Amino acid sequence: MDTEQLIESLSEELTPVRPLLPPSLRAAAWLGATALLVALGVGFTVGLHIFSERIALPRVACQCVGEALTAVSAVLAAFMRSVPGRSPRWALLPLPGCVLWLAASGLGCLANGWSLHGAGGFVGESAHCFAFILGASVPLAAALFLVLRRARPIDPLPVASLGMLGVAATAAFVLEFFHPFDVTVIDLTLHLAAVGIVIALGIGLRRRALAAA
Amino acid sequence: MRAAQSGERSSYERLLHEITPFVRNLARRHCRHPHDLEEMVQETLLTVHRVRHTYDPGRPFSPWLAAITQRRAIDILRRRRRVSRHESADAATVETFAAPGANQELEAVRSSEEVQSLLQQLPPRQREALEALKLRELTLAEASEASGQSVGALKVNTHRALKALRALMQGREKKA
Numbered sequence: 339m340d341t342e343q344l345i346e347s348l349s350e351e352l353t354p355v356r357p358l359l360p361p362s363l364r365a366a367a368w369l370g371a372t373a374l375l376v377a378l379g380v381g382f383t384v385g386l387h388i389f390s391e392r393i394a395l396p397r398v399a400c401q402c403v404g405e406a407l408t409a410v411s412a413v414l415a416a417f418m419r420s421v422p423g424r425s426p427r428w429a430l431l432p433l434p435g436c437v438l439w440l441a442a443s444g445l446g447c448l449a450n451g452w453s454l455h456g457a458g459g460f461v462g463e464s465a466h467c468f469a470f471i472l473g474a475s476v477p478l479a480a481a482l483f484l485v486l487r488r489a490r491p492i493d494p495l496p497v498a499s500l501g502m503l504g505v506a507a508t509a510a511f512v513l514e515f516f517h518p519f520d521v522t523v524i525d526l527t528l529h530l531a532a533v534g535i536v537i538a539l540g541i542g543l544r545r546r547a548l549a550a551a
Numbered sequence: 552m553r554a555a556q557s558g559e560r561s562s563y564e565r566l567l568h569e570i571t572p573f574v575r576n577l578a579r580r581h582c583r584h585p586h587d588l589e590e591m592v593q594e595t596l597l598t599v600h601r602v603r604h605t606y607d608p609g610r611p612f613s614p615w616l617a618a619i620t621q622r623r624a625i626d627i628l629r630r631r632r633r634v635s636r637h638e639s640a641d642a643a644t645v646e647t648f649a650a651p652g653a654n655q656e657l658e659a660v661r662s663s664e665e666v667q668s669l670l671q672q673l674p675p676r677q678r679e680a681l682e683a684l685k686l687r688e689l690t691l692a693e694a695s696e697a698s699g700q701s702v703g704a705l706k707v708n709t710h711r712a713l714k715a716l717r718a719l720m721q722g723r724e725k726k727a
Contacts, residue, residue, distance in 0.1 A: 344593050345567040348600045354558030355604040421605040423615035489605050492598060492622045551601040
């Protein structure tokens with residue numbers, strides 16, 4: 339088929355489409371809905387008492403801000419990269435949040451004397467944290483992919499990796515409401531492993547999950 | 552583009568005609584071979600069609616179109632590289648072997664009429680590649696010049712032609 343024939347057949351099969359809302363609005367809607375669900379979930383389960391005690395520590399507060407900043411900026415960047423013509427530099431947006439998150443978590447490990455023992459033994463509660471991040475990421479990832487796939491990204495790799503970073507950071511932030519102890523090396527390692535697994539799974543499923551064009 | 556999003560066919564057809572030279576010029580930065588270039592143009596037009604709902608009428612059109620063109624050009628070049636890394640024109644592909652079992656597929660078709668009729672069932676580009684490389688025994692460069700297909704495209708089409716021939720022969724055997 340030559341290009342002229344292709345143009346003819348594309349024009350013949352043209353149907354009206356509704357333009358997508360700007361990616362910033364779509365990101366804000368997704369983040370708003372997620373924040374509402376998290377607030378309801380936390381409100382009906384553990385409440386704010388663990389979180390309000392821990393957030394009084396500046397280091398923990400920085401860690402939470404880092405996680406939240408990573409979550410918001412990575413999700414926004416994923417929406418931005420899902421439509422053609424937006425700057426590839428959007429992918430750098432989550433960097434400051436990530437640096438703050440890792441630095442504050444590293445300080446937490448330092449404050450614990452680089453102890454290899456988590457609360458309740460060598461791995462202790464860390465395994466639960468690992469499972470929590472993975473478990474919470476699954477519905478969040480499904481919901482995010484469902485919204486992102488409407489754009490049919492032409493380059494799904496950055497969209498999937500940024501989106502999954504946002505999802506894993508959201509899950510890590512939510513974990514703070516259920517995590518009544520300080521972070522240890524084992525904790526941090528397992529948190530990062532869970533984040534890595536979520537991103538890797540997202541990348542592996544990107545073409546189908548995002549209906550890449 | 553706004554008119555195209557609302558379903559106006561004549562506006563859309565005019566738009567596709569108008570953007571084709573722009574797309575071709577951009578694609579030329581990645582590739583100069585006419586066949587690959589046209590493939591990039593067509594893939595870009597198909598993608599424009601698929602993602603036309605992502606164009607924001609409040610934003611400039613050319614960065615949106617340029618991003619799609621560049622992405623498709625990169626995808627096609629990567630695909631070519633991947634295929635040419637794993638496939639090569641093997642002159643011995645249709646060679647027969649001493650063991651009778653090894654020749655079952657190829658020697659099931661004996662008469663030249665039968666071969667010709669099978670070849671006629673192949674898509675034109677695959678037939679052209681197979682005839683040039685395997686029947687006329689041209690080199691890849693000669694075949695590329697004669698057919699206008701790139702070396703990568705020739706390798707791919709030869710591979711696909713052989714696969715299609717094998718399927719056609721198996722189909723005949725089953726019928727028989």
